[in-house]
Amino acid sequence: MKKEKKKKNNKKPNVLEKFKNHKFLHAMIYVVLAIIIYAALFSNVKPETLDIEPFTPSKETIYAPTTVVDKEETERKKKEAYDSVEDQYVLDKNISEDQVNLISSIFDAIIEVRKEGANTETSDKEETILTPEEKVNRLVNEKLTDTINEKIPKETFLPLMSASDEDVTLAKNAVVTAVNNAMSKEIPIVQLTEAKNQVEEELKSYSLKKDVLQSSITLARFAIAQNYFLDLDATNQKRQQASEEVKEVQIKQGQIIVDEGELISREVYRKLGLVGLLDDQISYKPFIGLGILVLLIITGIIYFFEKKDNKIKNNSLLLYCFIFTITLLLMKILSLFQKIDYNHIGYIVPVAMGAMLVKLLLNERIAFLTSMIFAICGSIIFNEGVTGSFNFSVGVYYLFACLVGILFLGDHNLRSKILQAGLFVSIMNCLVLLAILLIRNGSYTNVEIGTYFIMACVSGLVASVLTIGFMPFFETGFGILSTMKLIELSNPNHPLLRKILTETPGTYHHSVMVANLSESACEAIGADGLLARVGAYYHDIGKTKRPQYFIENQMNIENPHNKLSPQLSKNIIIAHVTDGVDMLKKHKMPKEFIDIAEQHHGTSLLKYFYHQAKQTNDSIYEEEFRYPGPKPQTKEIAIISIADSVEAAVRSMSNPTPDKIEKLVRSIIADRLQDHQLDECDLTLKELDIIAKSFCESLKGIFHSRIEYPELTKKQKVKQS
Structure with missing residues (x-):
């Protein structure tokens, strides 16, 4: 068995x-x-490829599908930036000073020769005065360098040797000033002739004799030299810097490459290929x-x-x-x-x-x-x-x-x-x-x-x-048993709930009580409280088939089980599980409700009828008086199972107190554990303790003590007298 x-x-x-x-x-x-x-x-995300030909109008506006670097355009812009940098020059102030000193030294040499030529002693102690030509020869041969002699003709010095001291001094001052003015400015090689012409024009503004002026101009033009030179290092550095400052040219994603109707030029065609719109691969x-x-x-x-x-x-x-x-x-x-x-x-x-x-x-x-x-x-x-x-x-x-x-x-x-x-x-x-x-x-x-x-x-x-x-x-x-569906199924006007209410009011009240207990306990441990509540409404639907055989529906009638054998009574009680499952399936109720109706008693023992049968027949097996199961498979069903027993047991107590309620609740949970009814759900001992406390709190609120109203007591006493 x-x-x-x-x-x-x-x-x-x-x-x-x-x-x-x-x-x-x-x-x-x-x-x-x-x-x-x-x-x-x-x-x-698939890259587009277009069948287009260059030098034809675009049939549509084409956007760049991705961001790419246009290396060719970047290099072109870098080259433009490199080439746009002008040559860098540097002013050599030393040359300017040297040229001014040079022209001043030439005039000093001229003045020195003039003095020497005017007071020259011979071997016999006689004074001899040199001619202007002899003075020029002495100047060229003794005072000036070969470089100067090569660039300045001898005839240039002759008027200066013949002129008076005042004219020579005036010429020196004029030439030194003009050369100094010119050399203080930047004179690149290309502006050298222009600078010499400016010196010449400046000297013409002085009151110099014609022949002295001409000599002065020749000497001044000779002294003007290039002082502004190309700096190759600086130039290359500037150009390299300008090239490096050019940012990468990018074709941005979403950028319009060519508008609809616009001619596809060679440059546009190149960009289309660059962004991958022309690639075969x-x-x-x-x-x-x-x-x-x-x-x-x-x-x-x-x-x-x-x-x-x-x-x-x-x-x-x-x-x-x-x-x-x-x-x-x-x-x-x-x-x-x-x-x-x-x-x-x-x-x-x-x-x-x-x-x-x-x-x-x-x-x-x-x-x-x-x-x-x-x-x-x-x-x-x-x-x-x-x-x-x-x-x-x-x-x-x-x-x-x-x-x-x-x-x-x-x-x-x-x-x-x-x-x-x-x-x-x-x-x-x-x-x-x-x-x-x-x-x-x-x-x-x-x-x-x-x-x-x-x-x-x-x-x-x-x-x-x-x-x-x-x-x-x-x-x-x-x-899917959604929250909305559960709320709809909890409506008292649902046919099955109305059936329970009208045909088995005691069972309906019992179900509501079980629902309240189950919901609060489920929420306390984080289970689905709404599912437990609504499922509990339907868990005893099978009792509507034979309502008078269940004690909560026996109002003012004799208990029918008094006339039946324990085995038959057992079959009737157990049948409410299978009857409920059949009724729920017939009405196409959610599987969760069917599971609750089928599992809420698990394989528990009908102790009353079992002990009654045991008294008459000692060979009765305990398994004959157990529900068919299966045992509760989820937390919600296990809680409804415990709540079902707790509510019935507390309701049968004559004078329930908080201590009695708590003792009863914990004894029922312990009995379920010892009977292995909770083995197939994942409730922990800690959660069972929370469930027990939740049941006790709810039951204390339901079965609290009530006060006796004075007016009602007084009326009752008057009536009795």
Whole structure:
């Protein structure tokens, strides 16, 4: 008998269940989702290639798909900068001083020879006066260098030897002054003749005799020399510096290379080739980069879905894949309008729909991650025709729309709340769009601004409408028990709840009490309190088939079990589990409710009927008086199971006090542990202690002591007298 029961409880799951829970299915879904994302973004990162010929009009406006360095143009600009630097010259002041000293020394030599020629002694002590020609010869032979003699004719000195001392002195001063004035300025080689002519003109302004003036001019022109020289080192340094200061010429991503109708010149054709629009071989870098991005996105999704403490069920991953694909498909379809000059069509996409559906049907944390993913994908898909670029405006717009939709929904997942969330998303879309337009600081017509805000409003409202429209399909198709669905099922007007209320009012009251206890205990340990509450409403639905056999429904009638054998009574009591499962399946209730109805008694023992049968037949096996199970598989079902026993036991107490309640609660939990009824759920001892405290707090509030009203007591005494 024991072996047969064990075999029954350890029934192997069927092939379909095994496949649904197999890790391979998860891996396959992740791969499919990665392929979908990659395929959606592929065309937006694929480098374009154009079939165009030079010297023909462009059929369209062509934008640079990527940022590249134009090395040829950079080198040309560097050469222009190098060549534009003028030669660098340096003024040699030493030459200026030397030339002034030179001309002054020549005149000093002339004056010295003049003095010597006027007072010359012979060998016989007689004085001899030299002729001007002899003075010139002495000057040339004894006083001047060969270099000077080669450049200045002897005849130049003759007028100066014949002139008076005053004329010579005047000539010296005039020549030295003129040479000094000229040499103090910059005299490059090309301006040497000009400088000599200026000296000559300056000397003509002095009152010099004609022959002395001519000699002075010759000497002055001789003294003028180049003092401004080309500095090759400085010139090369300046040119190199100018060349290095030239920044790299870049063709920016999104930059217009040629407008529609403009002639494709040789230079334009060269730039088209430079950015890869003429290449026969497409670069694989964008595809590798997209693969890395998709890998990061899938890694984030895997992290959320495969966490050990994740409460999302297996088929939820497939649901997530559907929601993600639908949202991405909407983006992709609307992005096609970019090709007909609707570059800002991305603002109308109801992207908040995807985030709100994920939040309502799955989990808020995964919804936040999905919001970021939608923002990234949207910024690539709506890149305004520039392949490989990111439209950060659309990305920010999508991120705010999704986050606002998620946050505004909060925990109140009613259908009216979804519409309100859509309206709030529309308002936030308008504010974000206004911020984007102001930051861009562009000029927009009233029509453009109006179009932007209409798209922003439509995006939010359509997102809420689509969310409400998709919810029933996803809930039914994937068996998702959303918060909204739970709230609907908790309505007392539901046919099954009305059936319990009208046919088994005692069971209904018991179920409500169990629901209250279960919800508070689940919330205390972080389990799903709403699921426990609503599931508890239906956990005893099977009692409606034979209501009079359950003590809470026996009002003013004899207990039918008094006339039945323990075995028959046991069968009737146990049958409420299978009857409840059948009724819930017939009404197509969520699987979670069916599990609660099936597992809330686990394999526990009907002690009363077992001991009653044992008194008459000692060979009775304990397993015959146990529920068929299975044992509770989740925290929520385990808590409902304990609450079911606790509520019934406390209600049967004659005078419940806080101490008695706590003692009873902990004894029931200990009994469940000893009977191994909690072995297959993941409740910890610490959580069981928290559950016990929660039950005690709730029960103390329900079974608190009441005061006796004086007026009522007085009336009763008067009536008795």
